[in-house]
Amino acid sequence: IDEVLEGKDHASYEDRHSMPYTMAVIHEVQRVANTVPLSVFHCTTKDTTLMGYNIPKGTFVIPNLTSVLKDEGQWKFPHEFNPANFLNDQGQFVKPEAFMPFSAGTRVCLGEGLARMELFLVIVTLLRRYQFVWPDDAGEPDYTPVYGVTLTPKSYRMYIRRREA
Template structure:
């Protein structure tokens, strides 16, 4: 059966990327954030087919290289200057996402200390 879908010009289309990122047949741990989803049995990084950042390769995202570089620079700058630790009195973190236009984590407290410069 062939289905044709016509979308009128000016229609806003909202995609549900979570349906792919939580697909049970594609991920080792589909319903939780777990870096092991990106590791093979030897512990080496692999890029699963279900991972769809930056338009999934269907089109080239012009900002992909800049975005990757910016995330790297900001993360490294923060990690070099500060030490991030989970507060001892905070209990276990709650990883249940808050749903909206995008999924966001629940608010939490983090202990951030300035690193001593040598």
């Protein structure tokens, strides 16, 4: 981040092309956090067969995004946080088809493009200006989510320090 933004006051969305690891980290956070595990309801428009199951026209289908975001056949490291899930052998950012934190099908989130841009700009700005410190006395973080309509992390403490210029 510091190298790409050297001499610039602010990041631009175009800077993402020069920050493959940063993009991989942001996408991996979304994959692992999986805040909305069930997508919006869809309805089949015709009789269909999926993996040997007959699904009649008019059947409600609820995509389970967790099953895709943790699929062992889709990810190099499906059960751990590892930005390499989004990097090819040359270290370039790649977004696998299995990455769909904003829903699936024709009814994807209308705000997805704006959300991606804002995520990049906010996270890069925060990481450029601040250091996030896990307290020594806090022990290991507990990544077990709190289940509800969305998945949320458990409460925790963290220190934030301004980085030296």
